[in-house]
Amino acid sequence: MQEHFHQESAxxxxxxxxxxxxxxxxxxxRRLLSVFGLPGNLWQADAQAIREVVPAPVAASLLRAPTAQQCERIAATLAWVQVPGQSIVTLADAAYPPGLLQIADPPLLLYLRGNPALLARTALAVVGSRNATTQGVLHAARFSEELSRAGITIVSGLALGIDAAAHAGGLSGTGSTVAVIGTGIDLDYPQRNRALAQRIAEGGCIVSEYALGTPPLAxxxxxxxRIISGLSRAVLVVEAAAQSGSLITARMAAEQGxxxxxxxxxxxxxxxxGCHQLIRQGAKLVETTQDILDELPAWSVLSSQQAVVQEPSPAAVEDVDPASRRVLQSLGHDPVDADTLAQRCGLDAAALAGSLLTLELQGWVELLPGARYRRLV
Structure with a gap:
């Protein structure tokens, strides 16, 4: 057993x-591995054979003995994987995610915290803006929760905004969630999602291709x-500006089929x-989780609770005071400023401000940048 442990470490x-x-x-x-097999064989290979496979500068790097710093980093990583719940899968491991084997440049290594089995499950990526609106966060959380309850694993990037809401929703169902991060897996980034990351490590899985200690480089x-989309059967973009990182994920997803x-x-x-741009380019417009599942018949089917964003019941509307109800009836889903809204509903500025505050606190409306309001439900 001890000998087997040493061989695995080697x-x-x-x-x-x-x-x-x-x-x-x-x-x-991958080119090196296709020629020499496992990395252990590479270090035993003839120098000329290596030079025939890769450019001269890379060959020179491969032929040099590891530096003291590299040896320290390797030792620290080997110690890191001994902690329960922490592991590394390599390109040659049976546990390597099958979806990533289909992309053009799968990572050589994946550092994991949590349950590696989630990486082989049917998954949907949910991505969007870091500066999400209240409505966008609500969509991300509800879509993710419903899909997770249907057995779909939710994949996202652990950023603020839409990503965080998607992970929280995914944790609410049996599908759980996978977070793909852009730093070393031993770092907490962003700090505001530290508690969420801990929940994912305990009930889902965190993934990074970057070595321990890698800082958040742009x-x-x-x-x-490409890992977020590669792990997933499809990508859902919830909110995105015209120039958004979420559109990069969508493009990579399309390129990956x-x-x-x-x-x-x-x-x-x-x-x-950004969402409208994607729809014009052929993305499928969705309003409910069932819209997604209908496009993917091999996926699990949701229960009767299919609607993600439901209209309020008449009883709920009746609970709103008459002035606020008038504001709500005058307020559409398109953003509008207070002056225009006052003209629509016939209230003075003070009464309108009070009604808007009440409706905002009750979750009926959202205050947007530029002092504009939008109805949420």
Missing amino acids: DLASWLRLAMTDGVGPVLA ANFPRRN RDVFAIPGSIHAPLSK
Whole structure:
């Protein structure tokens, strides 16, 4: 048993050394592995044979002995995987996510916290703006919760806004959630999602392709998007501006042969522009979780509670005071300023302000940037 443990550590150390070699990315790593087999064979290979496979500078890096710093990082990583709930899967492991094997540049290693079995389940990516509206957060949470209850694993990027809401919703069902991050898995980023990350590590799975200690470099986040889409059967974009990282994920999903879904919004809302752009380009417009499941017949079917955003019942409307009810009836889903709304409902500024505050606190309306209001339900 001890000998087997040492062999596993030696094998993983070879993978880590390859991943830490300057100039070796996923594409070159796969080329090397296709020629030499497992990384352990690479270090025994003839120098000329290596030079015939990769560019000279990369070959020189491979032929050098690991530095003291690399040895320390490898040792620290081998210690990290001994902690329960923490693991690494390599490209050669049977547990490597099958969806990632289908993309052009699958990561050489995946650092995991939580349940690795989630990476092989049927999954949907839910992505959107970090600066989400209240309505967008509500959509993300409800769609994710309903799909998770149908057995679909929710994949997202652990960012603020839509991502965080999607993860929280996913944790509410049996499908659970997978968070793909753009830093070392031992770092808490963003700090505001630290508690959520702990919940995911306990009930879902956190994934990173980056070595321990890797800081939040800007270039890493677009790259992690290919993993988000690669792990998923489809991508749902909830809210996105015209120039949004979520559109990168959607593009990667389309290139990987995945379906793309988008939730429409007001033509005046900046965070609906990206979704409308995707719909014009062929993404499927969705209003309920059943719209998604109907497009994917192999997926589990939801129970009778299919609607995600439900209209309030008449009794709920009647509970609102008459002035606020008049405001609500005058307020559409398109954003409107207070002066225009006052003209519509015939209230003075003080009465209107009181009604809007009441409706906002009760979750009926949302205050947007520029002192504009929008009805939520």
